[in-house]
Amino acid sequence: MKPTLLILAAGRGSRFGGAKQVTPMGPHGETIMEYSIYDALNSGFGQIVLVINKEVEQDTFDLINKMSAAKDKISYAYQDLYTDMIPAEIQSARLKPWGTAHAIMSASNLIKGSFAMINADDYYGKEAFRTMAEYLQSYTGADNYSMIGYDLINTLSENGTVSRGISISDDNGYLSSITETHGIHEKDGKIYADENQEITEGLASMNFWGFQNNLFDELRLQFKDFLSTTKDLTKDEYQIPTVIDQMIKKGMIKVSVLHSAAKWFGVTYKEDAGFAAKAIQSYVADGKYPSPLWN
Numbered sequence: 332m333k334p335t336l337l338i339l340a341a342g343r344g345s346r347f348g349g350a351k352q353v354t355p356m357g358p359h360g361e362t363i364m365e366y367s368i369y370d371a372l373n374s375g376f377g378q379i380v381l382v383i384n385k386e387v388e389q390d391t392f393d394l395i396n397k398m399s400a401a402k403d404k405i406s407y408a409y410q411d412l413y414t415d416m417i418p419a420e421i422q423s424a425r426l427k428p429w430g431t432a433h434a435i436m437s438a439s440n441l442i443k444g445s446f447a448m449i450n451a452d453d454y455y456g457k458e459a460f461r462t463m464a465e466y467l468q469s470y471t472g473a474d475n476y477s478m479i480g481y482d483l484i485n486t487l488s489e490n491g492t493v494s495r496g497i498s499i500s501d502d503n504g505y506l507s508s509i510t511e512t513h514g515i516h517e518k519d520g521k522i523y524a525d526e527n528q529e530i531t532e533g534l535a536s537m538n539f540w541g542f543q544n545n546l547f548d549e550l551r552l553q554f555k556d557f558l559s560t561t562k563d564l565t566k567d568e569y570q571i572p573t574v575i576d577q578m579i580k581k582g583m584i585k586v587s588v589l590h591s592a593a594k595w596f597g598v599t600y601k602e603d604a605g606f607a608a609k610a611i612q613s614y615v616a617d618g619k620y621p622s623p624l625w626n
Contacts, residue, residue, distance in 0.1 A: 333377030334467040335442050338364060339434045340451035341384040341410040352451035353390040356608045358615055359623040363454050366611060368401055369624055370457040375464025380441045381407040382434045398625050406441050413437030416554060421564050430568030432550055439547040445471060447541045455539055456593025463541050466589055477541035477587040478506065480534025483522055486595045490602050492516045496536035498588055506586035509536055509572060534588060537595050549578060
């Protein structure tokens with residue numbers, strides 16, 4: 332069975348100033364998410380599941396309807412409606428979404444078998460989708476998890492310094508640590524972080540994970556702990572790296588770090604949109620994608 336691609340598309344884009352996942356980027360108004368769906372379905376994935384929110388519901392439906400060759404393979408879940416484990420008084424005080432781990436959990440009824448997860452507003456490259464699909468089809472054991480690691484140089488921004496999760500692998504290629512690192516930039520052919528500390532090892536983790544279906548049971552279990560122990564339930568988020576870290580420490584899983592030489596870019600701030608649109612349109616001009624994308 333081909334794996335499923337789960338796309339987290341419920342963000343509200345507070346720093347961007349709007350819903351990034353439905354912002355036009357391609358020459359015919361295509362979004363970054365559409366190019367990810369196109370790449371995934373042409374690289375070994377069989378189904379697409381979107382996690383959305385009510386604020387962009389109609390915009391999302393409009394996108395799905397124009398994807399003539401893909402819409403029958405797309406389903407969706409609502410993160411903002413998945414609140415069955417959350418006491419009403421806590422949910423009413425909530426100011427923002429519950430985080431990436433909660434978003435994944437909200438799609439549990441739609442996914443059978445292994446699956447990968449990405450962000451809707453990030454461009455990952457066809458090579459990365461192919462690498463992940465091949466892994467998920469080859470390694471189906473309950474403890475076989477994975478993540479795509481990018482060369483750090485391929486994730487930098489022209490608009491200033493960036494923060495990245497720097498992943499380190501052990502001798503067997505399994506994830507041993509991810510360190511959130513800030514102020515990353517290139518200078519004179521080298522890459523530095525805050526305090527001009529040179530970075531010489533590790534790959535960038537850009538939230539492209541590969542999971543087995545047993546993740547859902549663990550998500551529910553750890554979410555109960557999160558609700559009972561987190562300091563501020565009005566804003567603290569339940570995040571997938573924390574869940575994965577706990578599963579590794581419990582000895583439940585090992586995470587293979589899969590290298591990709593693809594170029595990654597994302598849209599966090601409005602000034603990022605111009606670069607992303609220019610990059611995508613250059614790929615179209617080079618023949619990497621048809622135009623329009625959906626015929």
